[in-house]
Amino acid sequence: MAENEFVQEIADIKSDFPQWYTDVVLKTEMADYGPVKGTMVMRPYGYAVWENIQSEMDRRIKATGAKNTYFPIFIPYSFLAKEADHVEGFAPEVAVVTYAGGEELSEKLVVRPTSETIICNMFAKWVQSYRDLPMMINQWCNVVRWEKTTRPFLRTSEFLWQEGHTLHATPEEAEEETLRMLEVYREFSENVLAIPMFVGRKSEKEKFAGADATYSIEAMMQDGKSLQAGTSHNLGQNFSKAFNIKFLDKDGTHKFCYQTSWGTSTRLMGALIMVHGDQRGLVLPPKVAPYQVVIVPIAAKKAGVMEWVTKAKQTLEAAGIRVYLDDRDQTPGWKFNEWEMKGVPLRIEFGPKDLENNNLTMFRRDKNEKFTAPISSDLPAQISSILTEIQQYMLEKARAFRDSHIRVCYNHEDLVNAVNEGNFVKAMWCGDRECEEKLKSDTAITTRNMPADQTPFSDTCACCGKKLDKGEGKVIYFAKAY
């Protein structure tokens, strides 16, 4: 294979971003298409990224006090129907088991699209008193939502996620928990994925089916489109009333619990690819890269080279750095291309000259820059420090891109033009569902979310032109979305 063949096979990122995405996903072996339409196989390289995401996210979730559990995948169809908005939202996209063990089932089973209903069914049994609250659980599992149009990681019939579910005694505690998890997701995205997020509340139209309020983190892809990457819902008493989840309060009366749920999924993988990738392929932040460092020996048969790289690998691994020593029978150039495509943050090329000069020749994938440095007596510290710089730089770069693609608009024409040019638009909005729906059907532009800072900066809805009375308008972001 010629040295640049890999990269030549990837579509142009500027002119065909969707094909670029698909090429990167398949050629880096992150994922492959499954045999059933809309399904995906996560291959070892992609799954290793997901494992790193899981491990970082799981630690944060547990730190809030939530504990992991596992609930059955099959939900009796009648459960779904107990909460009116919920069934309306999910019924059209569920997969249904109608027979099992050779027999027609007396009640059809829904393959979970989300687990609120089955979890509420158990919560009703487990919660008795205020002493049982808050009840905070999480699960990592697969869910199924039958979609017409699918793309690996972004929208697949089956995907992997974590879903947290909590019960509280008061509405204040539920809102606090909803916002706490939103903040966990934001912090995780910035510090682990190196992705700055738009954080805010969804419109009534875009909220979760069955929630009082939904908050989201949204990331800007390199084509200016938004990817909703995580949501946190304040469910109020909607499900607790439908499932009769009551507790005996300190005052001796029975009350319905206040509830939240929150989730992030393998969509985060899509965000990683589309925020950081470039023409050569993936660019992975060190915190989630399967290999943080790849070592490529140069003139490997020359005395001392293999000894040094082998020892370096062991030293780095012992310090907890994920490193791959690429001693395969291929040219260095071939290896450079493969690992660049696969987005390994740092490459060490090590040959006789480096040995002689006590130098490291390195390549940073984030900047696509080769550089040299004297070998430190503390190699793990030296490498860790570069990885930290890469992690930091990737976040800054993504933030600079994002900040340069936000436009503040005051009228419909500017709003539509700015979004079509690849921007997010920050604008004042009337909040009417019809306004939002008309915009979407005319232009495919949607409301994303409403940031915490709601200081008004115009008295006109930028979308429909309606005059806004004091306190009536909402600050919101508009964008096209995946």
Next chain:
Amino acid sequence: MAENEFVQEIADIKSDFPQWYTDVVLKTEMADYGPVKGTMVMRPYGYAVWENIQSEMDRRIKATGAKNTYFPIFIPYSFLAKEADHVEGFAPEVAVVTYAGGEELSEKLVVRPTSETIICNMFAKWVQSYRDLPMMINQWCNVVRWEKTTRPFLRTSEFLWQEGHTLHATPEEAEEETLRMLEVYREFSENVLAIPMFVGRKSEKEKFAGADATYSIEAMMQDGKSLQAGTSHNLGQNFSKAFNIKFLDKDGTHKFCYQTSWGTSTRLMGALIMVHGDQRGLVLPPKVAPYQVVIVPIAAKKAGVMEWVTKAKQTLEAAGIRVYLDDRDQTPGWKFNEWEMKGVPLRIEFGPKDLENNNLTMFRRDKNEKFTAPISSDLPAQISSILTEIQQYMLEKARAFRDSHIRVCYNHEDLVNAVNEGNFVKAMWCGDRECEEKLKSDTAITTRNMPADQTPFSDTCACCGKKLDKGEGKVIYFAKAY
């Protein structure tokens, strides 16, 4: 709640082992029944044990070179039918999705009972050359097998497991891999779960649907019954021929791959409970216990007590020991009972007298023994050392129980009597399927597995009395099984 109320609620382990098991599972909050028949909810305490199992097992699997992946849960019905034995074995117990997204599906989808077929479908696409071999993958996922009679952890319609799948160039390598994983399972069971295993090959009747050979690890429960706790299959070329998985060998010809698969599941949780538990409830090995140590302050309001226990907790946690400081508003006796029922390996009771005497009062759950020791200047080392002793003692105890419940038998009557008295029977067996089937239908006794050491010790089949020619008989274990 009275101090012994917990324990009084657990059925007698000697006279009603099945009810004892159910009581322990439910009362310790390891699991609860799901709303759909045959399903189970893994609650936080049970799931935490499973997470420890996963973490230890995953590390071992990765050390063999296998990498984690994720394949879709839905398998086209036609895939199942490609391997004749496989479809015969699994078709009666699959759950089937017939409509999704509001439409009848043109091809019905099987909810995976195991993933050989869908993985083979992808392997056929991924494998080209001998350079791609061995290909070794694993996945942690849920599987569904519709069962008539179910019990939490032992047999549930849905369960969690890991399934490994590997491809090799030669039959020797496939057999080597099959046995390597069997050994990983044995070592894991002994060193992590503290359960000694019967390791061997299954009979033709009992092997996996589609395998050339199946090997298992089997554990002896306290009622003398066997629990098959893990299996490793040599699939030969059965699936590679059905799915056309070929590679170009070094000699320039295309050949079908040789294949293995191997798995362990949440059944391991059932084994843990039934091997180690006692009348008070769970007894958990330190390596998988959610809390390895619980600290119960005595006379917590006396000066210095809370200070000491809080500091001890921090010191132990910093050393990686899983510890719970129980400062809830309950009596010490109530707490002792709860944590004994939940099987926490070591309890530290700490009060003013301990502070005064610089002593630790401790309780070992494995021996149900209280003891005291001077507080070491290196508390984590002191506690770790006790935990190691507990882990060791639990294995020895289980091994002694097992060894004292093995009988060597030479005829049918002795065999049946010995098994009915709660033993495993080691015997010479003719190997005929009819012999095995008759025994099972008459007595519910089954063949478990054939150990590696096949030195014959009789020339008669202990089951049917048939005379065995030289080299014809098999050394095998008989037992009743879960």
